[in-house]
Amino acid sequence: QEADRVLRKQSLLAWTKSSEPRLRQTIRLKSLAPFDNDDKLLRWLKNSVSQMGESIDFFCDQSELLAGDEVAGGDNSWRQDAMFRELIWLVRMMPPMLLLADLLLSLPTGPCEFAMAVFGFTGDYKRQWEKRLVTQCRNAVRRCFLRDLRRGRTPLETIHVLSFDDSDFERNLISELDLLTQDFDSIAQREIVVD
Structure with a gap:
């Protein structure tokens, strides 16, 4: 040195x-x-x-x-x-x-x-890129929920697929679902899971 x-x-x-x-x-x-x-x-x-x-x-x-x-x-x-x-x-x-x-x-x-x-x-470019990437990921997850809804899959099944076998993450997301129906009570709950 x-x-x-x-x-x-x-x-x-x-x-x-x-x-x-x-x-x-x-x-x-x-x-x-x-x-x-x-x-x-x-x-x-x-x-x-x-x-x-x-x-x-x-x-x-x-x-x-x-x-x-x-x-x-x-x-x-x-x-x-x-x-x-x-x-x-x-x-x-x-x-x-x-x-x-x-x-x-x-x-x-x-x-x-x-x-x-x-x-x-640059750093700004990287931050903008990450922001766009997060936005695109959110949109992809939303589309996945909507596609599965049309196919008759429950949000519980969709969450299981999207959690990639991470059981802690999956449990955290499932806690947003209604216990009886295993569905979202509102769009706001779905957005929490999407985020």
């Missing part, structure tokens, strides 16, 4: 001498010289990785919109300029991020976050 630290420090010092920091993020990195504090460098790197993911996501979105606008015949010069600025940002930020990449190995999810950012998957 000490050898990595010395190599990282010397590489960053050489990088700051050879490049003009024109971006706010690179100016901030240069202010961290002599690059002795790994915690500050790691915070800078995590922030930069997050921004890289957002930048790549923006680039991909604009690229799709640009392709659609070309078909429609719209003016795309502003979109091309924005994409070019994102490319410049990525080109200038990649060397220092790669020089500091070994710091990500100290985090449990560091390498994964870096890899996801390379593909444009």
